[in-house]
Amino acid sequence: xxxxxxxxxxxxxxxxxxxxxxxxxxxxxxxxxxxxxxxxxxxxxxxxxxxxxxxxxxxxxxxxxxxxxxxxxxxxxxxxxxxxxxxxxxxxxxxxxxxxxxxxxxxxxxxxxxxxxxxxxxxxxxxxxxxxxxxxxxxxxxxxxxxxx
Numbered sequence: 001x002x003x004x005x006x007x008x009x010x011x012x013x014x015x016x017x018x019x020x021x022x023x024x025x026x027x028x029x030x031x032x033x034x035x036x037x038x039x040x041x042x043x044x045x046x047x048x049x050x051x052x053x054x055x056x057x058x059x060x061x062x063x064x065x066x067x068x069x070x071x072x073x074x075x076x077x078x079x080x081x082x083x084x085x086x087x088x089x090x091x092x093x094x095x096x097x098x099x100x101x102x103x104x105x106x107x108x109x110x111x112x113x114x115x116x117x118x119x120x121x122x123x124x125x126x127x128x129x130x131x132x133x134x135x136x137x138x139x140x141x142x143x144x145x146x147x148x149x
Contacts, residue, residue, distance in 0.1 A: 002046040009051040010077030043141040062089040071095040073136040096143040098136040101126035
């Protein structure tokens, strides 16, 4: 039986492929979603990929995951650096949470060096392009397998 996993994406990520391709690559959001679903199938995970530019909607999704004990792969995007509301919602998690970034925030502008959500995440994967999501899903699959032992 597949485990359900939410892959949540914050502001501007639907613009992948056209937004700063030198930083985020040429893959579109649809390409990313397909990559995540394909990786999920290989890992026996049922992956739901969502994106929002709305902080309140993101928090609702996090509450949904906490209530249903669902793991989350999260690219908080700009919310990473300032959303204490998102951080507080994530602190209520009841399953693994992997923070993911396409680029390496530590190698970018100073304001991107701080993640307010990292402290409540199981771990963070960054800097591997869209493959960061595949690595995050692999981590979730391993963590879920460890819980079953």
